[in-house]
Amino acid sequence: MNFVQVLVNSLITASELGIIAIGLTLSLSLLRFANFAHVETAVAGAYIAWLLNFPLKLNFALAVLAAVLVMGVAGVVIDRLVFRIFRNSDDMAPMIASLGLSIAIRYTVQATFGPGFLRYDFGIAPGMRLLGAFVTRQQLWILAIVSISLLCFHLLLQYSMIGKAMRATATNRELAQASGVDTERVIAWVWFLGTGFAALGGALVAWDTQLVPDLGFNLVIPIFCVVLIGGVGSVYGALLGALVVGFALNFGVAIDFGQLVNWISGSDLLGHLRIPADYKPAIVYGAVVLVLLLRPSGLIRRELD
Amino acid sequence: MDQLTNFAVYMIAITSISFILAISLDLQVGNCGIVNFGQVVFLVVGAYATAIAIAAGTGVATAILIAVVSGALFGILMSLSVRNMSGTYWGILSLSMAEIVRIVALNEQWLTGGANGISVLISVPGLPWIIAASAVAAFGLVRLLIASPFGRTIRLIREGDRLPLSLGKNVLLFKMETMAIGGAIGGLTGAYYALMQRYMSPDDAKPIETFVIWAMVIVGGRGNVWGIVLGTVVIQAFYTGTRFLTGLFGIEADTMAALRLVVIGLLIMVVSMFRPQGLLPERRRIY
Numbered sequence: 001m002n003f004v005q006v007l008v009n010s011l012i013t014a015s016e017l018g019i020i021a022i023g024l025t026l027s028l029s030l031l032r033f034a035n036f037a038h039v040e041t042a043v044a045g046a047y048i049a050w051l052l053n054f055p056l057k058l059n060f061a062l063a064v065l066a067a068v069l070v071m072g073v074a075g076v077v078i079d080r081l082v083f084r085i086f087r088n089s090d091d092m093a094p095m096i097a098s099l100g101l102s103i104a105i106r107y108t109v110q111a112t113f114g115p116g117f118l119r120y121d122f123g124i125a126p127g128m129r130l131l132g133a134f135v136t137r138q139q140l141w142i143l144a145i146v147s148i149s150l151l152c153f154h155l156l157l158q159y160s161m162i163g164k165a166m167r168a169t170a171t172n173r174e175l176a177q178a179s180g181v182d183t184e185r186v187i188a189w190v191w192f193l194g195t196g197f198a199a200l201g202g203a204l205v206a207w208d209t210q211l212v213p214d215l216g217f218n219l220v221i222p223i224f225c226v227v228l229i230g231g232v233g234s235v236y237g238a239l240l241g242a243l244v245v246g247f248a249l250n251f252g253v254a255i256d257f258g259q260l261v262n263w264i265s266g267s268d269l270l271g272h273l274r275i276p277a278d279y280k281p282a283i284v285y286g287a288v289v290l291v292l293l294l295r296p297s298g299l300i301r302r303e304l305d
Numbered sequence: 306m307d308q309l310t311n312f313a314v315y316m317i318a319i320t321s322i323s324f325i326l327a328i329s330l331d332l333q334v335g336n337c338g339i340v341n342f343g344q345v346v347f348l349v350v351g352a353y354a355t356a357i358a359i360a361a362g363t364g365v366a367t368a369i370l371i372a373v374v375s376g377a378l379f380g381i382l383m384s385l386s387v388r389n390m391s392g393t394y395w396g397i398l399s400l401s402m403a404e405i406v407r408i409v410a411l412n413e414q415w416l417t418g419g420a421n422g423i424s425v426l427i428s429v430p431g432l433p434w435i436i437a438a439s440a441v442a443a444f445g446l447v448r449l450l451i452a453s454p455f456g457r458t459i460r461l462i463r464e465g466d467r468l469p470l471s472l473g474k475n476v477l478l479f480k481m482e483t484m485a486i487g488g489a490i491g492g493l494t495g496a497y498y499a500l501m502q503r504y505m506s507p508d509d510a511k512p513i514e515t516f517v518i519w520a521m522v523i524v525g526g527r528g529n530v531w532g533i534v535l536g537t538v539v540i541q542a543f544y545t546g547t548r549f550l551t552g553l554f555g556i557e558a559d560t561m562a563a564l565r566l567v568v569i570g571l572l573i574m575v576v577s578m579f580r581p582q583g584l585l586p587e588r589r590r591i592y
Contacts, residue, residue, distance in 0.1 A: 085578050092340060092392045093581055096523065099342065099396075100573030103516055103566055111563035167570040217512070221404060224397040232393060280411050285401045289386055296390070 004252045005133040012139050014246025015146035016208065020201035020219065021226040021238040022153065023075075023194025029170045029189050029233030031083065033094040037102040039223050040109075043216040045071040045199020046206040047109055060122040064203045067197045075195025076188050102216070110213040115283050117210040119162055141206045149200065150239065155195070157235065162189055170233070208210075222249070225284045229291045244291075245284055252283040316545065318433035320441035320496045322348075324537040327521040328530065329490035335527030335587070336451060337483040338463030340395040342402030343383070347376045347488050347542050348533050350503040351495020353410060356423045356523065365429055369496040376492015380484035387467070389477055401535055407510040422506025436458040436567045443490055448530050450486070451577045459483055460528075513566060517544065523576050526583025535585055540569070 009103045020042050045067045053063035082101060086094035127136040157163040168176040169186045176185050206215060226245050230237025258273030275283060326348060333339040351372035358368035389400050410417045417423055429435070450456050459479055461469045466476050499505045517540065525536020547565050550556075556564070576583065 021460065028393070034396055036396070056590055081572065082578065090392075092338070093577055095340065095392065096519070097574045097577040099516065099519070099571045100370060100523075100577065101515070103570030104574065105570075107563040107570065108565040111560050111567065115559060134522075221397075221401045226399070276412060278408055281401065281408060282405045284403055286400075288398070288401075292390070292394075 002132065006250050008130070008133045008135055008139070010243075010247045010250040011058075012142055012208070013249055014242045015143055015224055015242045016201055017219075017226050017245055018197050018239050018242030019146050019204070021223050021230075021242055022049075022150075022222040022235060023196075024080050024223060025227050025230065025233060025235055025238040026166075026190045026194045028227065029235070030166070030173075031057070031087075031094070032186060032233075033083075033086070033091045033098070034224070036081075036095065036098045036220070037078070037240060037263045038194070039220045040083050040102045040216045041071055041195050042103040042202030042219065044074075044105055044109060044202070044214070045195075046155075046202035046211055046215065047113055048116055048199070049203040050113075050120060050206070052210055053122075057121075060120055060207075063120075064200065065110065068199045071199035072192040075191035075198075078195075079187065079191045093272060106213060106216055113213065115213060117212045119210060120207055122207075136208075138207055141210060145200070145204065149197065153197070153235075156193075162186065166190060171220060187273045222284050225288045227290050230296055243246060248283055248287045249280055253280065265303030307480040312432045313432025315573060316541075318436045318497075319492060320537060320541045321433075321436045322497055322501075323518065323521065323541055324440045324534065325443045325494045325497075326491055326518050327525075327537050328533050329487045329494075331522050331527055331530070331533050332450070333483055333487045333491070335529070336456065336463060337459040337480060337535075338392070339384075339480060339483065340392045341383075341399045341487075342396045342519075343399035343401075343512075344491065344518050345510060345512065346383075346399075346406050347379065347567040348498055349403075349406055349410065349505075349510040350379045350488075351376045351492035352509070353417055353423070353495070353545055354492070354497035355496040355499040356425050356505045357416065359425055359427055360423065365427060365500070369493065369500075372492045372499075373489045374492070376495065377485045377489035378392075379492075380486075380488025381481055383488075384477075384481040384484040388530075389401060403498055403512060403515065407507050410510060418506075420507060422504055422508075425503045425505070426501070428503070429455035429500050432497070432500055436501070439493065439497070443493075444534070445532060445543035446490075451530070455479075455482070462553070516566075516573070517569060520573050523581075525572050525584040526587065528587030529583070529585050532583050532585035532587070536583065539584075540572075543568070547566055 020039065023041075024035060025040045027033065027038065048070055049060075049063045049067035052058040052066055053060050056063075058066070075102050078101070082097060083094055088096065089285055125137040127134055129135075153164075157166060165176065165181045165183075165186045166189070168181055169183050170177070173183055176186075202215070205219070226241040227238055228241070229244050230239070230241030256272055256274055258270035261270050261273075262268050326344065329347065329383045330341060330344045333341050333344075346462060354372040354375040355368045359365070363371070383402055386402070387395050390398075411420055413419070451460075458469060458474055461472075462474070462476055462479055469476050469479075498509070502509075521536040521540045522533060523536070524539060525534070526532025544565065547561065551560065
């Protein structure tokens with residue numbers, strides 16, 4: 001096992017998951033429901049970026065930026081059209097509606113772009129060696145873009161008026177409203193930011209791997225696990241959760257458990273014993289069940305307060 | 306003419322299987338408030354249990370029994386892993402568990418035949434009629450169950466944990482029992498599915514199958530057994546009927562299949578927005 005390589009891969013996975021998970025955790029925190037359509041908006045964003053970049057020959061960075069803005073606005077529209085009705089209902093009704101919406105988005109994408117995989121148009125740069133690990137330039141860009149985005153989001157949440165209004169609305173919507181916060185405006189901002197970040201994350205994942213309609217299907221379980229591990233509705237918890245899931249995914253398949261047992265027990269009972277890469281969702285699921293057994297409310301409880 | 310009869314019999318059997326799966330889901334969602342986004346897993350577990358049992362040389366009746374028991378056990382396993390957590394957790398964890406079962410079925414070749422699937426080399430005479438009769442039996446069973454003290458308790462649990470807890474009801478145990486019964490009924494559909502197709506593969510385990518069943522429950526009306534009958538017939542008719550449109554408009558089969566699911570998704574969304582009680586709402590009894 002190349003330790004540095006697995007470490008770098010874990011960080012990249014974590015940043016991709018983290019940027020997408022922010023929107024989900026925001027909607028859980030302010031609107032109190034699990035938005036199953038969230039991950040599909042990430043995929044839709046990735047496809048819009050492809051549409052602008054490949055057939056329309058737009059520069060890749062500009063295409064992604066445009067896709068982020070388009071999906072941000074789409075998020076606000078989705079909220080107005082679909083989820084506004086559920087403002088005062090229980091958490092089950094909007095969750096079921098979002099499930100329906102997620103199916104509709106996924107298969108609209110599939111009907112439009114076909115089931116095959118697509119790739120972005122950008123110059124191919126050689127990968128490089130960093131402390132014994134092999135990293136592509138895309139991956140370095142992903143780390144940089146996600147770090148900057150998260151820093152901006154942190155500053156926005158902590159120091160801007162809209163960030164304070166967001167935190168107030170998350171803590172107690174009625175009280176925030178009574179104190180003069182326009183909660184509907186805050187919710188619109190939350191959708192814009194959350195869906196925009198999702199589109200960015202979707203485009204980055206597709207850039208790093210490939211663009212297929214099933215992308216959302218492969219992401220939905222890890223993303224939700226990130227949110228559950230972090231503590232439902234906690235932004236900083238979600239980022240911590242992203243790190244946990246990123247490391248669990250990459251180290252889970254890299255560690256040779258047979259040799260580990262031998263090393264701990266000082267014997268050679270077992271041969272090589274690795275978890276097959278196909279079992280990645282099972283690793284994430286196992287991590288979630290473990291965390292919830294130890295800490296039923298997740299690692300950090302409602303940090304946004 | 307013979308072909309038409311065969312098709313009609315096949316439709317009756319497949320609609321009955323969907324109905325049994327939908328009424329099992331309704332017992333969980335409509336009556337107990339358990340959000341199970343992995344309902345298809347019971348069919349998958351039951352189907353593989355049947356196929357493996359028959360390959361091991363058991364009789365059909367034994368294989369069906371094994372399917373029912375494994376469905377029930379899996380239901381208990383699901384409720385154990387979610388325990389007393391809220392609907393959000395149920396939705397996510399049940400979806401994940403169903404996906405894990407599909408991955409296991411895909412990878413453990415020695416047990417399930419992997420991606421190639423597993424054949425069921427046995428033919429059961431009159432199977433479609435057995436399936437249809439089972440659908441009627443499942444309908445009757447769930448109706449009886451809902452009218453029983455057990456049914457009243459789980460519907461109380463659906464409205465919130467506090468009141469049943471204050472009445473000394475063991476909420477966790479009732480949820481577990483509901484999942485066990487739902488799982489047993491779902492496991493039965495798996496047995497029928499495997500015996501009818503005479504084959505089971507991970508392709509039949511995709512999460513989208515769950516969502517078609519969800520559409521039946523949501524559109525028909527959760528908590529109302531007649532609503533589930535209506536929902537099953539409507540969604541199944543739409544699902545099968547649109548297959549014939551492929552030739553008519555010259556749309557490719559792949560695109561058509563995707564568009565069909567877009568409609569299913571929008572149906573779930575629109576009904577839960579504007580008519581959350583479904584076409585046939587649950588009748589609230591006044592005691």
